[in-house]
Amino acid sequence: MADLQFDAPPTLRTVADLPCPRGVPLLGNLFQMAPAKLHLTLEQWARQFGSPYRVQLGTIPVTVWTQADLFQTVMRERPHLYRRFAPMESVMAELGGNGVFSAEGAAWEPQRRLVMRALSFPNVKSFFPTLAAITGRFLVRLQDAAKERRTLEMTKELKRYTVDVTSTLAFGEDPHTLERERGVIQEQLALVPPALMRRVTALFPYWHYFTLPEDRRLARAMVEVHGYIRQMIERTRERMHESPDAPPRNLLEAMLAARNEPDSTVTDEQISANVLTLLVAGEDTTANAIAWALMYVAADDRLQQRLFEQSRAVFGEAGICPDYDALKHLDLCEAVCNEALRLRPVAAIQTFEPLSDVQIGGVAIPTGTRMLFLTRPAMLDPLNFAHPERFDPDRWRxxxxxxxxxxxxxxxxxxxxxxxxxxxxxxxxVEMRLVLSMMLRHFEIELAIDPAKIEEVSAFTMVPNTMPVRLKPRS
Incomplete structure (x- = not known):
């Protein structure tokens, strides 16, 4: 009788079994992982070694992954089985910003409820008239630049817009950075994401022992930022004291009201941390997403014409999108941004570590092992998206x-x-649809630089090193 053969169970690999780029003794791959190009380096190694693979930061192993299904698994099992890198929480706490983005465990859930409520679909819809008014002010600023034939560094211009939007929605105060040239808060906020990148990826907390020039600049900036936040909180408390029976009108008022409830677990430090978190996140991510979209739009005259025609049809006689319900007719604008973010994801790296020993993707991962998930490789995989190298907004429509x-x-x-x-x-x-439609309704857009010279930079988020744009008014 023939021997019976059974498939052997797959062998579970350990972290040490994973392929690893050649490094140097003691330091491993540390000096091969320049923070400003970290996502590009990791993506190159993923093409070489597959996924998962391992890098060494001195004696610390870091696993690197690209599979979308495993990313979804990890995200679903947060916050109970996985958390962000522990250094993320400690670094943000040192900066006074350990809010909803970086907080873990029991500290996260009450903050999450408040933030989700403030940024929910109904609240964003009710905020639309104010958002439209800010977009109108942005249009005036761009029209002035176009008349003067000035080249605009578009990422900086967009950050002015997103700071005004975020501050008004979340805190009830419009800083009017669109009308000011200097002394605006985003000059200080801009130093935070690169500092996070440096410190989260550092082999040890060197800034506890000596400070570099960029650390000293950051320290000065944080004094100004926290002074700005304290003044905002005090003004809000005064408004609430004058109208004690009024319901909370924005996130900051909701947090302060929760702070005043009996047996509240919301602290002053959490309130300040979430103000900082939303200022940084609201300014940085959306502004850079729109900037990447503009790079693709500027290179395609036919796409610009299609966006113009759609915006003109939706706007009628208005200068910007006239109401919230009309946004759904600007689907090409959102498709352009979706496609730009597929090719240029602002969140190119996601960081995790397990809270207990886990098995994932056939690998045994001990508690606390650092895990990096790269988001772009899955979005460039032909198994996931047809012709993935092609910029094709219509795939979303x-x-x-x-x-x-x-x-x-x-x-x-x-x-x-x-x-x-x-x-x-x-x-x-909503911001992406509003801004892109407004710009293409009123201007022809061209880059003032060869697109090949625009580089991707890891500054916690993935940002363009420059995005100089010239605007020509449409007749």
């Missing part, structure tokens, strides 16, 4: 026939997934 090729939405990892999906995604979608 209509129900796809299977004959058109893959379009796997679960591989679109821009806003995360699971319980900790980005709370600002509704606001970001």
């Amino acid at each position: 209509h129900p796809r026939d299977p004959s058109e090729g893959a379009h796997e939405l679960k591989a679109y990892l821009t806003f995360g997934a699971g319980p900790r999906v980005c709370p600002g995604r509704y606001l970001a979608a």
